[in-house]
Amino acid sequence: MLAAVYKVTSVNGFRAGWQGIPIYLALAGITGRVANCKVILRENMLTLVNPVRSHSLPKTAIRRVSVGDDGTLEVHLDKDRIVPVFAFGGSLIDHFKGSSAEAQRRISAWLGSAGAESESKALAPQIHWTRCPAADASLVLCADLSVAGAIWMALTGN
Structure with a gap:
């Protein structure tokens, strides 16, 4: 997943690439809860x-x-x-x-x-x-990054 985020960022720029990070964090959080x-x-x-x-x-x-x-x-x-x-x-x-x-x-x-x-x-x-501290932290970071990214994109939108 990190490689996919890197690839999208290198081809389309950071504005499009950062959006994969919350997806990665959500999948890591859900997987962590199941593995626990x-x-x-x-x-x-x-x-x-x-x-x-x-x-x-x-x-x-x-x-x-x-x-x-x-x-x-x-x-x-x-x-x-x-x-x-x-x-x-x-x-x-x-x-x-x-x-x-x-x-x-x-x-x-x-x-x-x-x-x-x-x-x-x-x-x-x-x-x-x-x-499950690690999985919960991942899900909280996902939510925080999604909100911050949505605000950032709304303020810098073109």
Whole structure:
């Protein structure tokens, strides 16, 4: 992407070339958020980091784990609530590699293991915004540069 911005700038000038920079920053921010997705198993807590929202689930709140029809790993809670796991979203690679099924086996084994039940009973499932500083900075820079560039082009327009 940087090479494309450089090429457009060298052929058409900076006025046209700078416009690729916010696109690059937006793609880097979105890609960074997706790459940040993961599943974290702790002694009595399962943390699901999705692109926008993360879920901290105590062991006692989880009823079961399954792989949906589309290959997405799903964590089932009480009251028929289901939390999809973006990190195991049933991609084409997963179809051949079976990573969602492997994650399901590991989490099911973790659920069946003895843990600190008394500590986790006091905890409730929590949902919070996913923090990804590098991706968020990229998206903020994209917005700032877009606004500044639009103002600059409006003031120097021909």
